[in-house]
Each structure stands twice: as structure tokens, then as C-alpha cells.
Amino acid sequence: MATHDAGSFRNGFPFSASPFGKNAGWASVGGPRPDPGAAKVTDGSIPEGHAPVFADPAPRLQNIAPAAPNSVALPTSRPYAQRPIARQTGLRLLPLGSFVWGAKGNPPQPRTRSDHSLIWVTRGYAQLDLPRKERLLAPDTVCFIPAGTAFAFLPRAGAEGQVMLLAPQMAQDNDPPFPARMIAGMAGDEGAALHLTLHELSIETARNAGAAGMHCLLGMLALLLGRLQPLIATPDxxxxxxxxxxxxxxxxxxxxxxxxxxxxxxxxxxxxxxxxxxxxxxxxxxxxxxxxxxxxxxxxxxxxxxxxxxxxxxxxxxxxxxxxxxxxxxxxxxxxxxxxxxxxxxxxxx
Known part of the structure; x- marks a missing residue:
């Protein structure tokens, strides 16, 4: 590029059709078709090693729909058992009984997730396995597992509760912030408030509500996680x-x-x-x-x-x-x- 006069590029890059030249966008506005020779570049003037000039280059400017803003995914009961999960852009709520996580095995083996996981067992028991620890979650146990933590989860027969999967980008500016490490405790007296907050999140998710309402509810959820009571000893x-x-x-x-x-x-x-x-x-x-x-x-x-x-x-x-x-x-x-x-x-x- 240093061997050429910059003034010759005023009407676009000489070696290919340019979206910045004066004839750019002719297909979308109905203007005159650009003259392929308008740049007056011949094969002889192209430095050695550059691509040849095509006689009729295709226009590169296209009508591209603007990207949709980040939206909250609709709630689903689809289990995420033993299958790869792409990084999500929202929040998902599902019944505890339909959530099984881990690498293939019986029982499943610990495996990382790309989203935050909140698990609340309200009835029955569930097995939570970490790389060097196994725990049986009793009724009323709440666990928050940050994205990137390796774990395996398997609800026992008859277990009930709720699971929330939250994309990390939705929690970036949360106030108060969500825990940076896994925490577990009993919902106790905060159980009613936790239930109401998750219920409101499900409504806002289904409505595809604005960010302000979601951030307010997520802030309340983080506050409730900080008020969990100590775990009651369970079989371990x-x-x-x-x-x-x-x-x-x-x-x-x-x-x-x-x-x-x-x-x-x-x-x-x-x-x-x-x-x-x-x-x-x-x-x-x-x-x-x-x-x-x-x-x-x-x-x-x-x-x-x-x-x-x-x-x-x-x-x-x-x-x-x-x-x-x-x-x-x-x-x-x-x-x-x-x-x-x-x-x-x-x-x-x-």
C-alpha cells in the first residue's frame, strides 16, 4: 500500500468492490450499476502478488437486519442431562426433577457448566458430587454453583424443587453480586421470599421484560443467598x-x-x-x-x-x-x- 498514492483511493479500494465508495449500495437503493473500470486500475498496475481485478465484481454491501438485543430465554423443562450446553444469553427456570448434570456415568461424573446454577431442593433428596466431595442434599437445601465449577447433580426418585440457570453476563453488574464460590445453606425463614422471587423471575422471563426489572429481582435473589442458614447435617x-x-x-x-x-x-x-x-x-x-x-x-x-x-x-x-x-x-x-x-x-x- 505504501507504493500507491492515497489520493487514488477516494472512490473505494481499487482491488475489490467497496461499500464505502460513491456507488456503494446500488442494489439496495436502485441506483446505477457501478462501472467496473471506474477505478481505472489495470492488471499491469497491480503490484505483484495481489489478486487480479475481476471484470464485474459483485457488490459487497447487503441489507443486514440489525442484531436482536440480548433477550431472556423462555422457561423450559427440558433436562440438560449429559449433553453439551452452549453459553446462554438469559435465564432459565426448570423443575428440579428434570435437571441431571454430569459426564456420562452411573452416577454422573463432575463436569463444568458455562452458566450459574441455583438448586433448591424442597422435597426428597438429591446427590451433588464435586471432584473431591459427595453430598446428599436434604429438603430445604439451597446451593449456588458459579459458572465454571465442576459438579454432577442427580435428583433422587420423588425429589422436587427448582433449578435456575443464569448466564454470567446477566449477573455482571448485579448489586449485591452473586457469590464467586459455591455456597450451600438452608432456605429456612427466607423460603417464602425465595419462592416469591423465583416466581417473579419466571413471570418476567415469560414476558421478556426489560433489564431493569430483571436486575432488581436478581439483586433480591443475591441478597437472599447471603441470608441462608447453616446446613443441617445430612448423611455424607x-x-x-x-x-x-x-x-x-x-x-x-x-x-x-x-x-x-x-x-x-x-x-x-x-x-x-x-x-x-x-x-x-x-x-x-x-x-x-x-x-x-x-x-x-x-x-x-x-x-x-x-x-x-x-x-x-x-x-x-x-x-x-x-x-x-x-x-x-x-x-x-x-x-x-x-x-x-x-x-x-x-x-x-x-
Whole structure:
């Protein structure tokens, strides 16, 4: 460019059609078609190594619709289980029972998310696993997990609550700010205010309301997170005696591999070299449930995974995981999730 006179570029860049020349935009305004030779550039005048001049260059200026401003995504109940999530530009609210997160595995393994996650368990239990810690979330537990934190989340059968997924850019100017690290506590006396705030956020999200109202509600939410009460001690594998922890892990692995065989608790206890009472004690200490309840839970969780990740029919899945019949599977599934297996699969893939 240094070898050319800048004055020769007044009508546009000489080597290609320019949107800044006097004839730019002729297609959109109906003006005269530009003369390809108007710049009076010949092949001989182009420095060596530059592209040749085309006889009839296509105009580069197009009618481009202005980009839509950032908007809040509509609420959805679609689960985000074990699938990549693109960085979002808004806020999403969904039922706790439809939210499963983590890398593939049984149970899912910790994996990072690109958005902030707020989890509120209002009924039942849910498993939250961090890279070096496992925790069973009890009713009334609230967790805020900042974007970029590796975790796995799996609601237990019958668990209820709410999950909010928030894009980091929506929280950049929040006052007070959201926690920079994961926090957990009990909603306690602030439960009613938390419920109301999430309800108002769902309304504002559905209305695609302005930023001012959303920032006000998000500020209230951050304030409530700062008022969480200390966690009540819940069963935690890290605090279990080594013997019970080992027995529980062996039981979970064995039960998962024998679901097809219709094996009983007594059979499992005998194979593990213990008694049914000792097995029940280990399960109560580590998971807060009896051994038979954990078997039902494992069966249901594996059925849910099969509905999401395979094309097997519900009847086939019922046979694969030891249900007495398709009807038995449907009845148990509806009791735990409020939906039939067919409806759950349709919602998961929509």
C-alpha cells in the first residue's frame, strides 16, 4: 500500500468492490450499476502478488437486519442431562426433577457448566458430587454453583424443587453480586421470599421484560443467598465408617449389575458376606434409605438413563431392569416423576 498514492483511493479500494465508495449500495437503493473500470486500475498496475481485478465484481454491501438485543430465554423443562450446553444469553427456570448434570456415568461424573446454577431442593433428596466431595442434599437445601465449577447433580426418585440457570453476563453488574464460590445453606425463614422471587423471575422471563426489572429481582435473589442458614447435617459418605462405606459401595455396584435377575436383599447380603440388617444400616448411614429403597432408586435411575440415551421401547427397558411388567414400570415411573415413560422421553428429546 505504501507504493500507491492515497489520493487514488477516494472512490473505494481499487482491488475489490467497496461499500464505502460513491456507488456503494446500488442494489439496495436502485441506483446505477457501478462501472467496473471506474477505478481505472489495470492488471499491469497491480503490484505483484495481489489478486487480479475481476471484470464485474459483485457488490459487497447487503441489507443486514440489525442484531436482536440480548433477550431472556423462555422457561423450559427440558433436562440438560449429559449433553453439551452452549453459553446462554438469559435465564432459565426448570423443575428440579428434570435437571441431571454430569459426564456420562452411573452416577454422573463432575463436569463444568458455562452458566450459574441455583438448586433448591424442597422435597426428597438429591446427590451433588464435586471432584473431591459427595453430598446428599436434604429438603430445604439451597446451593449456588458459579459458572465454571465442576459438579454432577442427580435428583433422587420423588425429589422436587427448582433449578435456575443464569448466564454470567446477566449477573455482571448485579448489586449485591452473586457469590464467586459455591455456597450451600438452608432456605429456612427466607423460603417464602425465595419462592416469591423465583416466581417473579419466571413471570418476567415469560414476558421478556426489560433489564431493569430483571436486575432488581436478581439483586433480591443475591441478597437472599447471603441470608441462608447453616446446613443441617445430612448423611455424607465422607463421614461414614470405612466399613459401612465399603459395604455401601459394593452393594450399589452389585445391585446395579443384578437388576435383571430379580435378586432379593437377602441374596445380595449373602453374596456380600453380611446380613440384611447390617446392609440396611450401611444404606441408612450413607444414603438415608433402606437397601430395598435404594434398589428401587437404582432401577429407576437406570431406566431414566435408558429412556434418554437409547431407543429401546419402555416395555424393553422394563424387562432390562427387572420390572415385573410394562404396567409395573409405568406405575412406578409415574409415582416417582409424575409422567409416563413415553411422555418423559418425548420431553427429554424436544
Amino acid at each position: 459418605r465422607a463421614t461414614m465408617p470405612q466399613r459401612d462405606r465399603s459395604l455401601l459401595e459394593r452393594f450399589m455396584n452389585l445391585a446395579g449389575s443384578r437388576l435383571k435377575q430379580g435378586i432379593t436383599i437377602a441374596d445380595l447380603a449373602e453374596e456380600l458376606g453380611t446380613t440384611s440388617a447390617a446392609l440396611d444400616h450401611a444404606c441408612q448411614s450413607g444414603r438415608g434409605k433402606r437397601a430395598i429403597d435404594l434398589i428401587h432408586q437404582i432401577r429407576l435411575e437406570m431406566a431414566v438413563q435408558a429412556l434418554r440415551e437409547t431407543r429401546h421401547s419402555p416395555a424393553q427397558i422394563a424387562r432390562d431392569f427387572g420390572y415385573a411388567s410394562h404396567t409395573h414400570f409405568t406405575r412406578a415411573f409415574v409415582a416417582a416423576t409424575g409422567r409416563t415413560p413415553e411422555a418423559f422421553r418425548a420431553q427429554s428429546s424436544s
